[in-house]
Amino acid sequence: MLLAASAPPLFTELAILLVAGTLIAFVSSRLGVVPIVGFLAAGTVIGPSGVGLISDIDLVNQSADIGVMLLLFTLGIEFSLERVRRLASLFLIGGTVQVGLTTGIVAGVVAAFGVEWRTAVFTGLLVSLSSTAIVLKVLAERRATTSPVGNVSVALLIFQDLAIVAMVLAVPLLGGQITGPADVLIAFAKAAGIVVAVIVVARTLVPAVLQYVSRIQSGEVFLLTVLAICFGTAYATSLLDVSISLGAFLAGLMVSESRVAARALGEVMPLQILFSATFFVSIGMLLDVGYLARNLPLVVGLALAVVVVKMLTTTAAALLVRQPRAVALSGALVLAQIGEFSFVLERAGEEVGLVPAGLADGTDAFIAVTVLLMAFSPFGARWGQSLAARSDADRRARQRAHPHDGDAPQFDPSEHETLVDHAVVNGFGPRARRIVSALELAHIPYTIVSLDPEAQRWAASTGRRVLVGDVSRHVIAERAGLRDARIALAVDSPPSAVEQFARIAREHNPDIAVLAWAADPADAADLERDGLVDHVVAERQAAHDALIAHALGHFELPEPDTEAVTHAVLHTELGPDSTADDGIDDGDDAYRHEDDGADPGKSRT
Known part of the structure; x- marks a missing residue:
């Protein structure tokens, strides 16, 4: 009977996805390209517009949704309420300017071509978001997360990730699904209530629960508890008509307040890598290679226009909060792409009849531009980091020559200090x-x-x-x-x-x-x-x-x-x-004080 059994539908798709994604990501890594670009390429190759190895995209998208949720969860753990508080002035002022300017400029340009204003604003919101996953991955690989450019990038990304809440709530309004001011107030009251509840629970209940579970010293129980917090919070927010991705991010913020936050991140990260890879492969599968080939000049032109707009708005936002010019330009290069959460927003808009730029093939154009910018964003980030490194070397040379002069004040580094020779x-x-x-x-x-x-x-x-x-x-x-x-x-x-x-x-x-x-x-x-x-x-x-x-x-x-x-x-x-x-005696008791032998599932006595 075992030989006659057939594989479940999702297993076939996932097997093809993982094998092809791994091979292409390996080749991309050997070529010096971040694996995310390899996942995008893998999705394009195996998708319907490629060789067609996977035809049922809906099954893959279900796994991809879990990938988005786990991605937001891990980001919430890494950000923490304390880091959000410390970068508050940067992400509130700079983030508001960057998102507001980008949305306004794009909406104005789109409306100038006769597109209805609601659709124009929706398009501006899509363009205003950058890729948290790609930017943080590139910064981490270059050990620049706590650099001045890293602080600017992370602060603006925090604002964008939080702003997605308001954007998701605004989509039904733009689509005409909410007609009265009372509905808008109720929607934002829900969001405010959720945030307040998360802060209260994060400061009280979750740290105590995780600390108690960690004393059991069972890796399985600890992992299941962390996942229960993630999925349970996401489900609870979905009952209030709020995105599960946002719920997962808020769950991560709750876990971040615990002493065992780093352990939680380490336990969840393998799952996050697996499902996030599925997410990026699914994005690549959405790309219509035929549409890209037929409309290559249009797609490239739109991509360049997005880069120009985001360079201008990000630079303006960074300069407004008194960042050095080189840091502002470098941060703009790092953030000059459209983010993965724009797909979440685009799906929400599709449900209420909103199409990017009001074009008949607006969704195909949006996907093609986003995938193209995602693929090239690691190179932009690399150029930005090189620019920042040269500027930093010049700044240190000026400080040695004029020790009392200095650049604009910098923001506090992350709590995770980079050590060398330790x-x-x-x-x-x-x-x-x-x-x-x-x-x-x-x-x-x-x-x-x-x-x-x-x-x-x-x-x-x-x-x-x-x-x-x-x-x-x-x-x-x-x-x-x-x-x-x-x-x-x-x-x-x-x-x-x-x-x-x-x-x-x-x-x-x-x-x-x-x-x-x-x-x-x-x-x-x-x-x-x-x-x-x-x-x-x-x-x-x-x-x-x-x-x-x-x-x-x-x-x-x-x-x-x-x-x-x-x-x-x-x-x-x-x-x-x-x-x-x-108190150390001969025999096995010699090790009774500590056993951190890299086996979280092994009980210690």
Whole structure:
């Protein structure tokens, strides 16, 4: 019977989509093009206007909708209410100017050709949005998310992502579905009520729930809880006639207020990558290659017009908030495309009879222009970053020549500081605490990564910050800075966990030094045999002095300074677990304090 069973309809489409998308994305990556462009190309190739491998686009669109929702959810986690607050003046003033000017200019131009004003405004709203997914991906790859250009881009994207709420609410009005002012007030009252409810729940309920679930130390339960918050909030907002994408974004903001937000992001990111790839492939499938070939001059002309308008409006918005000219121009290049949420808005407009620019084939033209701009936007972002880098070098040269002169004030950096040549400490057990204290005394930067709720609370009580998450997740490893770290330490985990952590560290940074501790010399020999771990301190006692000496030695600290730091640390009471030997006995109990061995589903005792 198993051999006679047939695959469900969606399975066939997804199998073709994933195989073709992966192959084309791999080729694109080898050519130096971001994978998103490869997904767009894959959709064009396998879609109805290509070789026609997939004919039922509706099934793919259902998965793509989940991709949009998860994309918004992860963006909400990364933005956080605190980051929104910190960039408030930039995204409120700059965002209002950018979206307002773009909508006004486009609407004016379209109306000049005799198009009805409601349709003209709808077209302006479509053009005003930029691609959050592409821009953040390009900035992250160039490690420029917290740069001046990154701050401008992220702030304007935040405003656009929040403005989509008002736009979705305005579409029925533009389509003539809402006739009275009372309906408009009710719609905006719903939106305001949802936002207020999200802020209240984000500050109270969600952090407590996630913290409680994290204590169970079950990766499966934690992941399901995070997804339940995402899908549950999205469904609740849909009951109030608000987009599920917006609900997912608000759910992400709620999760962002928890200490375990980074872990939640790491757990959800693989699903987000899968379904987001489906979304971009589905966009590529919408492109009518025949229409593009027949109307190539028109599509290229419209695309160039969009770039010019967005360059002007984004530059004006950035200059208005006193950004340097080079930063404004660079940010304009980064944001000079039409975003993925414009498709969400276009679908909403289609339901009420609105067509882009009022053209008979307006939807085909809109899709062709958007896909074309998405495909070329990584190159524009690259040019923008190069321009910003040259400007930054000139600015530093001027500051050296005139130390009292400066450019316009810059905005605060992200909470995730970029570290180089630092130490990554996996886990925060008793030995790690001693090493962290030594690093602090030696003024050596470090990052702590841990899944243990007790370690998180202990770190918080001593004023230290812990990156909560599983280092095997790519996003957590990136935030910890494994790629640019000098040393990675796993000194409170069992050998199996140390080996897995060492493999992860080597994958991100082949030159990183890995330091570990083992209770038994045989375990130490096994760890060092394959060259994964550079040095293992293997003694029945804690051997804190040896661990500290080896850790500081990788930072070329003079021997007298190393001895002074070691003496200061070993004679300082660090906390409730800091006894002479940290309560460490022979046998398996030697690892009872910490086990952050990159296995979130494994319970620790």
